[in-house]
Amino acid sequence: MRKLIFIFIVIVALASCSEEVIVNSETKIIETGINPNEWVEIPAGTFYYNMHSHEESIKNNYEIMITDVTNKQYAKFMNEAVKKGTIKIDADSIIGYHPGDEFNEYLHEWEIPAGDYLLMPFGEAGSHIKLLDGTFKVDKGYDMHPVVMITWFGAKAYADFYGYRLPTEKEWAKAARGTDKRAYPWGDFINEKITNYGSSTNALQRLFGGNIARTTPVGYFNGKKYDDFQTEDNKSPYGLYDMGGNVWQWVGDDYPDVHYRYMRGGSFTNYEYNIVVWARNSAGPDFYNINIGFRCARDVKTIKQAEETIDTDTLNLETNKIKTIE
Amino acid sequence: MNRFNYLFSSTKGLILTAISLVAIVTGIFNTLSGPMVEWGIRDITVSLLGMDLNPTERAGRIIMLYHTIAMAVVAIEVYMMTSIIPMRKHEQRNINMLITIGYITAMIFGLGFAYWGHNFTFHGLFLVGQSLVFFSGIMLAVAVNPWKKEYYVTDKEFAHFKSGMDMERMAFFIMIVAMLISAGFGAVTGSFWANGHETFLAEDLIREPHKTGLQKAIIGHLHIMLTLIAVAVTLVIGRWLKFKGIFHKIAMPVMIIGTIVIAGGVWSVVWTHMAHTFIYIGSVGVMLSALMLVIFSWKKLIHDNSIELGYKKANIFQKFRALIHDPIKFGPTWQMVFMNFTVSGIGIFMAIKLEQIFRVWPAREERITLTGHWHILSAIIATIIIMYYVDIAGLKGKARKWFGWILIIGSDIAFASMTIYSMKRLIIPEEVAQQGLMNTTMLLADFGLGALLITMAIFLGWKLFDLFKGDGVWKKEAKNPELEVERTSNPVLNIRKENEFNTEGGEK
CATH class of the missing domain: 1.20.120 (Four Helix Bundle (Hemerythrin (Met), subunit A))
Known part of the structure; x- marks a missing residue:
């Protein structure tokens, strides 16, 4: 019996020695060939929504980014928005104004009154955007990785600043699934070569090194070969990348009586049942994490209106350009 | 008695059969998730056994998998109950026979339907199996009826009513009846959604602000079934550990009241948010009863094992050693x-x-x-x-x-x-x-x-x-x-x- 107890103690001791993950402040630069400034137009019409594939409809065409917003894009936004005074630096955080959510005093309902809310902490482990000499800069090699450690307020602030919006759950789902009943954005199968999810850990640690928080550059899985790692193309039917895996994506809906904000798409920490197109996550709008990012949508009508005013308003020209946000 | 009769008609053999089947099912289906996927073991299982794992049907598969395992666990508890609770031999034989056919039918055809294509004959047989388990439960409730005078306690050291009615038998009876009603809770809601095969997992409803009555019933069903399985195992273990005396007399009334209140609380979740208060109160009764069993059995283990270990007047360390002997x-x-x-x-x-x-x-x-x-x-x-x-x-x-x-x-x-x-x-x-x-x-x-x-x-x-x-x-x-x-x-x-x-x- 003493032997048994000894064996257990040894196992516990060995297990306790397991390595802590260090989040690298730099990683190797990878060229994926995918341009995160591109958008695609999703046509209005019916599609199959969620696990039970109920028929749903979207009335108007809309555009959505082909990748998640990158660190580089978000750092640029913060530099511009701080300069314009739409967001503020508060100690080690970026904060911004939110007009509040309608409050019905429903059971377990959170009250979110008007006020300044956290958009993103900077300098916290897991964040790859740092404030250096009054300018937001991205850690080396992380420019093209999806921005993470971003609250729902932070995602919305970005979208609002450029005249975009966060996609609704339905818009997100149609963009991910197209008009058939597939389980994943690229089809009905999943493996470590087609997306960054819980079961890709071994493959990606071999490529990127062991001690990393493991986002991959946006559009990484596009059929390209990196060293000896041949990826498969994870494009959705409309050509969007990373709609399953890499990072969860905030969506825009605020449902009455609850006020959680919802996320779609699964992330690198999740197993396959969270990567399916109907998987849904939620958290408070001020929650941030190393595996949560976002992408934006915009109305086609808005874009056309912007085109018409392009000659007379240089600011609009800057912020509403089709096919580019840089 | 040959091996077949031993495995399918004797209490000890029936328990062994059910444990073995659960072990086989657990062993196989355990390879389909978690790190087994990353290690490539799932692919081997799937290709060897020709399974069909459509991602849209995952929730349905899981529901059928744990129902089949639960049926076998309920069967094990029933075999134990029909042996330790006095009843007529023919009642024991019929209950055991019915539940054995029931859980094995549910297991084979439930898993067949869920993991190897959707043959709806299999689905029907899965329901037949579950129905047989349910009917065996009704027969068990009849057999355990505590009002029958021949089952009044013969040893006053066991908890009993003034009339001599056996409180432990009553606790078993209440648990069985509560389980039958709670199974109905699941069956009604299951039928409602099975109409369009819209399976979902209760844990995916946690943040829905407005749950329907049927959704609440599903959540209640899974909680109360597991609770009642735990109540059953506590009562069975009590008999094995020779539970009696003052602790038994405290434990049984609170177990009876606790089971009624907790089950009633869970059923009322469909109609009132106050249900949670009933559940908490009922839980206190059930847990207090379990605590009585723990105190009784530890005292008994220390006493009996001290004698076995030759301690005449055991000190604290010797008592501890006797406890874990x-x-x-x-x-x-x-x-x-x-x-x-x-x-x-x-x-x-x-x-x-x-x-x-x-x-x-x-x-x-x-x-x-x-x-x-x-x-x-x-x-x-x-x-x-x-x-x-x-x-x-x-x-x-x-x-x-x-x-x-x-x-x-x-x-x-x-x-x-x-x-x-x-x-x-x-x-x-x-x-x-x-x-x-x-x-x-x-x-x-x-x-x-x-x-x-x-x-x-x-x-x-x-x-x-x-x-x-x-x-x-x-x-x-x-x-x-x-x-x-x-x-x-x-x-x-x-x-x-x-x-x-x-x-x-x-x-x-």
Whole structure:
């Protein structure tokens, strides 16, 4: 019996020695060939929504980014928005104004009154955007990785600043699934070569090194070969990348009586049942994490209106350009 | 008696059959998720067995999988009950026969439907199997009817009403009736959604602000079924550990009241939010009853084992040694105590801190904690059943001690690790810093469960090997098929009719 107890103690001791993950402040630069400034137009019409594939409809065409917003894009936004005074630096955080959510005093309902809310902490482990000499800069090699450690307020602030919006759950789902009943954005199968999810850990640690928080550059899985790692193309039917895996994506809906904000798409920490197109996550709008990012949508009508005013308003020209946000 | 009769008609053989089938199902289906995917083992299982794992049907598959396992576990408890609760032999035989056909039919055709294409004949047979299990439950309730005078207590050391009615029998009866009604809760809601085959997992509803009555009924169904399985195992274990005297007299009334209140509370969840208050009150009754059993059995273990170890006037250390002398008998009640840290405690803590802590976390993490705590409860119940079966199987000497301690330590390390894993954000709020804790807890959980499963496999391997022997242990078990317990009543003594009751096997 003493032997048994000894064996257990040894196992516990060995297990306790397991390595802590260090989040690298730099990683190797990878060229994926995918341009995160591109958008695609999703046509209005019916599609199959969620696990039970109920028929749903979207009335108007809309555009959505082909990748998640990158660190580089978000750092640029913060530099511009701080300069314009739409967001503020508060100690080690970026904060911004939110007009509040309608409050019905429903059971377990959170009250979110008007006020300044956290958009993103900077300098916290897991964040790859740092404030250096009054300018937001991205850690080396992380420019093209999806921005993470971003609250729902932070995602919305970005979208609002450029005249975009966060996609609704339905818009997100149609963009991910197209008009058939597939389980994943690229089809009905999943493996470590087609997306960054819980079961890709071994493959990606071999490529990127062991001690990393493991986002991959946006559009990484596009059929390209990196060293000896041949990826498969994870494009959705409309050509969007990373709609399953890499990072969860905030969506825009605020449902009455609850006020959680919802996320779609699964992330690198999740197993396959969270990567399916109907998987849904939620958290408070001020929650941030190393595996949560976002992408934006915009109305086609808005874009056309912007085109018409392009000659007379240089600011609009800057912020509403089709096919580019840089 | 041949091997077939032993395995499919004797109490001990029936329990062995059900445990073996659960072990086989668990062994195979365990390879379909978690790290098994990354290691490529799932692909091997799927291609070897020709499974069809359509992602859209995952929820439905899981529902059928745990229903089939639950049916077998209920069957094991029923076999134990029909042996330890005095009843007529023909009642015992009919109940056991019906539930055996029921759970095996449900298991084979349920899994066949879920994992190997959708042959709706299979689905129908899955429902037939479950219905047979339900009907055997009705027959069990009739057989256990505590108002029959021949089953009034014959030993006043057992809890009883003034009339002599057996309170433990009443507790069994209430639990069985509550389980039948609760099964109906699931059947009605299941039929509603099966109409369009819109399967979903209850844990995916946690943050829905407006749940329908049927959704609430599903959530109630799964909670109360597991609770009642735990109540049943507590009552069964009490009989095995010779529960009687003052602690028994306190435990049984509170168990009866607790079971009624908790079941009523769960059913009322469909109509009122006050349901949770009833559930908490009922839980206190059930847990207090279990506490009485723990105190009684630990006192008894210390007393009996001190004599065996030759301690005349045991000091505190000797008492402790006496308490843990036989892990197989100490284990079940220890697991009940341990459960408070990994199941009840977590559940209560979550309920109290729901809005401040858990609803702030991502839903997927709240979901892990929720699914974790009932997986652990199920597994704890399984370890208790296994320990009782190991005693029934007559495991002795060093093998008994090794088996018992590996089961206790292995499972507790695994369950504690999984509890810490699921609550990791409480300990380390920043996810980037959690990896070390996650690695450690996962490794410990894998190690604990691995040790437990290997030990279990060795044990079942021994039982299988024994079946090939002409004069193996199985033959002795077949000759003496009833569980050896001290029963609360002796109907032969009450109505002086022999050769009719199941009480003629084992110690009276």
